[in-house]
Amino acid sequence: MSIPTRHPFEFDPTYGMTLDALLAIVPPEVPAGFDTFWGGRYAHALTVDPKPTISESATSHPNWLVRDITYTSTDGFLIGGWLLVPRDGPVRRGLVVGHGYGGRDAPDYDIPVEETAILFPCFRGLSRSARKPISPDAAWHVLCDIDKPERYVIGGCVEDLWVAVSALAAIFPQTDGRIGYSGISFGGGIGALAIPFDTRIDRGHLIVPTFGNRPLWLTLTTIGSAASVQAYRRRHPDVLETLRFFDAATAASRIRIPMLMAVALFDPAVAPPCQFSVANALPKSNYNEIFILDAGHFDYPEAEAQHAALMAKVGQFFRTP
Template sequence: MSIPKTHPFAFDPTYGMTLADLRAIVPPEAPPGFDAFWKARYERAIATDPQPVLRKSKLAHPDWRVLDITYTSTGGFEIGGWLLLPRARPVRRGLVVGHGYGGRDAPDFDMPVEDAAILFPCARGLSRSACPPIPADASGHVLQGIDKPETYIIGGCVDDLWLAVSTLLALYPWLLGHIGYSGVSFGGGIGALAIPFDPRIERGHLVVPTFGNRAQWLTLPTVGSADSVQRYQKTHGSVLETLRMFDAASAASRITVPVLAAVALFDPAVAPPCQFAVANALPTSKYNETFILDAGHFDYPGSTEQNAILREKVRDFFKVL
């Protein structure tokens, strides 16, 4: 391991915890009504017709056909993104790829999957799905509608993921049973919330997922989205009642499909104890794996080698989709 020894932060991004400490974290219990809330939300979401619209993109790549895509999500939100189609192979599987809280300005052409239609949606309010007056920055976006579970924007972002699956199936009905999800940071947390309630998602890859163990998420110093919520709570009162309904660790305990999680020992943006709460919540299974990164949201010696190993694991993980 090569956990960074020097950094510019005013706090310790390891939070004084060793790998053994992190592996011992017990995920939180879900609040009353958690399952009913999410099951009802899922049923409402998939009743929406995504009505995908495809256009040739200005972007080009030798291995992929690149299409700009829009589809309709809940509440009439138009979600924008990109669809990659293999140039030389038939489409045999599908993958939805979530983004971090910085949004997304292009698809990732380096995904280690083949024979796949890869959909890169932008969550509502962000990047190609910008929608004023929703703030387009992470610190404002994470507060939108936070006072009630029914209005909190994170729920809408989960809807957008479910409607991304619906979009792939509308375009390629034969992909039913062959759709996976991959998400990092914000996208990892959204994925953990979405996967257990959508039986159409067969595998999940969650990298440094946020939104785990919300009670702790509200207390640990960070440069990530939690900092904005912590500051909001100081002047507006507790938001924990809402946030517990959006706890990625509580949701992860309900995932029944294979998951490859990648969590970090050092991370200034998503506190490692919160990441490990998500990974530790995954049911014990020979099909689940937790990959340990020395750091997240931070450059460090050995990151290229670690990410290369993880990339090959991702390739093998989605091969059987």
């Protein structure tokens, strides 16, 4: 391992924690009503007809048919994104891919999967799903309706993921029950919240996930979205009561499908203790794996090699059965 020792930050992005200390972190206590809150939202999301619309994309790729896609999520919110379909071979599986808080400008063409249709939705308020009054700026997006648990934008983004699964299954019925999810950072946190309640998702891959261990998340210095919520909390100290229902570590303790987690020892945007809180919350089983990165949201010498090793595992993890 080669954890960065030189960086421009005025704080330590390792938070002084060793790997052993990170692996010993336990998730926070589950708030009463947590499962009912999310189970009800999931049941409602299942009633939504996504009405996916597919059109030719301005971009092309030698291995993929690239399509623009829109679908209707909860609250009638129109979600935009991309759909990749393999040029050769059948479609046997589906994969929904979530993005970080920077949004998404294009699909990822290097995901090493075969016989798989890949849907890249842009979560509400961001990139192709930008719409007022939601700000596309992460620092403001994360605060949208934070004082209203039923309306908080993070919950809407979780519903966007569930409806993305519905849209993919509607386009390719043969993938129903064989749809995976992969998400990084913001998309990792959204995935942790969504996966436990969606029985149609059969495996998940989360990379440096945010929103884990909210009590801790609110205390650790960061350049990520937590910073704006920490500032908000100074004026509204009761916000933690809402955030406890949007805790990725709490939700991860409910996951019962195979998971491949990638968590970092150094990360200025998503504090490693919060990432490891999500990973540590997963049930201990032979089909869950934790992949350790030297750093997240930061360039480092071994980044390319570690990314290649992780992608090899991803290809194996999502291999068509």
